[in-house]
Amino acid sequence: MSTAAPDLRDRQDGAAPLERRAVPPGRRLRRGLAPWLLLAPALIVLGVLLLWPMVRVLNLSLQDYELKNLLRGDSNYVGLDNYVQVLTDPFLWQIVLPNTVGFAIVCVVLTMAVGTVVALFLNTLGTAWRSICTTAIMVAWAVPALTGTYIFVWLFDPQSGLVISALDGLGLMEAGSVNWFTNRWSFYAIATLNVVYHGFPFIAVTMLAGLTTVPDELYEAAALDGAGAWTRFWQVTVPTLRPIIAVCVILSTIWDFKVFVQIFLMPGGDGSTREVMNLGVWSYTQSFAQGEYGMGSTIAVLLTALLMVISVVYIRTLMKEEEL
């Protein structure tokens, strides 16, 4: 992979002049239409499956739409009532929003930190060990979120899990004396572990691929100036890898805000322990457990809005870095 990346870098230089070479008029017309023909299936799919539903969820969020309405097939517009109700609910401000935002921030920071450290470490290794370690972290990445969650639930099982057994063996804590899944903090600590474990490999692999493209001369020059490893990292590595870092941060932010399965499948995470709910679970249970599809849509819209704000900010930053 170290050879592939550099020769990708000179696309613009080679492509632009070729484009301007004389092209027959007929072909030019077809070339004007061609990209849209090629894009058409994708745009239709994205439109029907992602954009239109978003319009629909907005529409539903303005209705008091319950199971009753659904079965009768009628609508029941209530204006912004749902929004007022959600936004004035202390449950949103005290429980759900902190759970969603706080958890995402912690996860993104930790994932980036662990991923970067692992990438830097892998970059110092020889080819053989590097590929062994890469394979190992690929395993961590590949374990599906669903089964990964069950593994962590089992590790922290209050009665016979590994962690409590080990603590019991050390005489620190008795098996069955504490249930980590009912406390908001310990619940999210376990969830964080799960999400970071699942998320850091992507960062590590991507950053590693980027690191191999940084010319050694840059480091050598910095070393000649007397820069230590720490300074070299911040002054050479980070600026060179900015686009890659930006992509990593965007993607992990998006992923960590949308975390659903990892919460929903933990004991009490499906809504029964109210204080561990996040926006996603709240929206889902409002709709599919309570049959309050309107209210569920409102919460979903809020979650989407939150993500949109974050991603617009990021895309702006990214676009400054490099033309898309």
Place this chain on the structure above:
Amino acid sequence: MIARRHVLAAGAAGSAALALAACGGDSGGSGGEVDGEGKTLTFWLMEGTNASADAYIEELKTAFTEATGATLDVQVQPWDGAHDKFVTAMAGGTGPDVAEVGTTWVPEFADAGGIDDLSEDIEAAGLADGLVEGLVEAGSLDGGTYGMPWYAGVRSILANREMLEAAGVAEQPQSWDDLLTMITTLKEHDPDWIPFPVAGGSIFSAMPFVWGAGGEIATQEGETWTAAINSPEAVEGLTWYTDLALKHDASTSAATTWLETDSLAAFLQETVPMFITGSWVPATIEAENPELAEKLVAFTIPAKDSAVAPSFLGGSLMCRFTETAEPELAFELIKLVTTGDFATRWAEETNYFPGTTAALDEVVAGGDEITKVFATQMTEGGKSVPVTPAWGKIEGAKTLGTMISSVLDGTAVQDAADTAAEEMDGFFSE
């Protein structure tokens, strides 16, 4: 939906005619109830009720095909998450034709229009008399009967006689004090035991104590319901029950998220000498661990100063989903399951009490000691949760479950009860 209603009305009329003539000419063009040839009916049966369900299902399928010519597809559903699944299935129109529905959910589903009013069909089939009152009441909304009573059960205390005798406490407790003495004695006898698990995920283990102290979940005045779970009586009961875990070491922290099945699992491992469980559980134990089944003994759950506290009379009704394409065929299945041989057999195999009075008397008369204890709890203490569409939502929101687990996790009882009451009032006023 309009067309659907029309077919339904025709179906009801058709059934009445069929009772006389056994052939249906004009019942929505379906050709009549006994002619189900080539059709398939889907039936959702809840899991865990009958330990020998497989054999029962096979025979039910055969009998149904013999009677109607139609094929029966039985899908067994786990209780956990079942409410959400029903709601989603009704919303998506992906539900079965017939389903076993827990009593507490019937008013909600009926109100949403997901299940049919069966009163005319029941009347026409001559089944209206002799149904267990508590079950009919649970399935009633605005004068309609939205489910055919199938079976009922009640929770009492089930214990391991050997363990109790080892500690010298094998007597029916006459009051809370007696029960507490039993628990502390058991704990002293063997500190490794979990003498009386307080399962956070089981609200019906907690309610007998609320009721046993004179409290209520909610009270009704006219059309309006008001939460009463934060009344002094209810709080007293909750406090006493949760203190078993918090002060008297009767339980284990892990039990904060336990469901009744988890308590049962611990009971099967013989680390739990007694626990609150349903009248249907002895049969499960018999199948899992026959040796332990020999040692079973049951007690009624005591109230504050008497031997029998009110305990939730739960059970299931057979309901027909409004989306079914075969209403008559569906009612045939409901009749087959809830009456006659299949009804008695189900009761015998599950230790549940049947939904018809005749069969109920028969079962109690022929039952063992354990059955008699449960029967006493049911006849003297059988109690229902508020019969209102809002109840399903309260259950779906796990309002009471959240209240109990938050208390077990350290919240003050009054605070937790106030929160729950506020939430319940929110649902009542919708």
Place this chain on the structure above:
Amino acid sequence: MNRRTPATTAARAIGVVVLLALTLFPFYWMLSTAVDTSPLSRGASLLPSGLTLEHFEHVLVDAGFLRYVRVSLVVALGTVVLSGAVALLAAVAVARFRFRLRTQVLVMVLMVQMVPLEALVIPLFLQARTLGMLNSLLGLTIVYLGFSLAFAIWNLRGFVAAVPRELEEAAYVDGASWWRMFRSILLPLVAPGLVATSVFSFITAWNEFIFALTFMQDGSKYTVGVGLRTFFTQNTADWGSVMAASTIIALPVVLFFVLVQRNLAKGITAGAVKG
């Protein structure tokens, strides 16, 4: 970077051991629990208390897990084929053509990945209900196509851009039509990228949970994820079997990943660096 003192070598060795141990441990714990004769009393011992395949037998035979595997395979393979085809066309468009609104299209592709599934599940559920697509493998496949497509396009365009334009131009000079060039030049050269993208689509579909849970009410059409959850709620304390079932779900994905990891990393870098 190339200094080799005994101290740095030792530090590296320790680092490798720690990294390997931490990354592989949860996976190892799953596997070893799945074959443990009595997982509940194993405690904190690193080795299982005995070896058995009974949990796998229980899951596959008694709990009918093979059925769930079959459903998931059908849905995932369907997603792979559809999303590979559609994404390749779109990737060629954005990587090879400079047209008006190109940037906007790319931003949209990036943006739609941010739409949370929880927001889509309600409207798509209602839509699928109207179309009779609930409880249908096709319905679920189409939904997964939507979810895997954006990332597939994003990923593939890096590979397409990496194919030297000179090759294309040479084909035109030889009088080949665009379609001919696409088939005989572009397609073979982006094949590794297609493999990587397919793996992603496969995993998206294989791992997805919310939609499978909501759309599939019929027990015979559960995907592995929903099947595992159902199994878990019915057998909370049966960790041996839950981990055996988890292994069955995780293993194909892990093998896939490890096999194509080179291509995968290349694709990501291409996608990222190319921006």
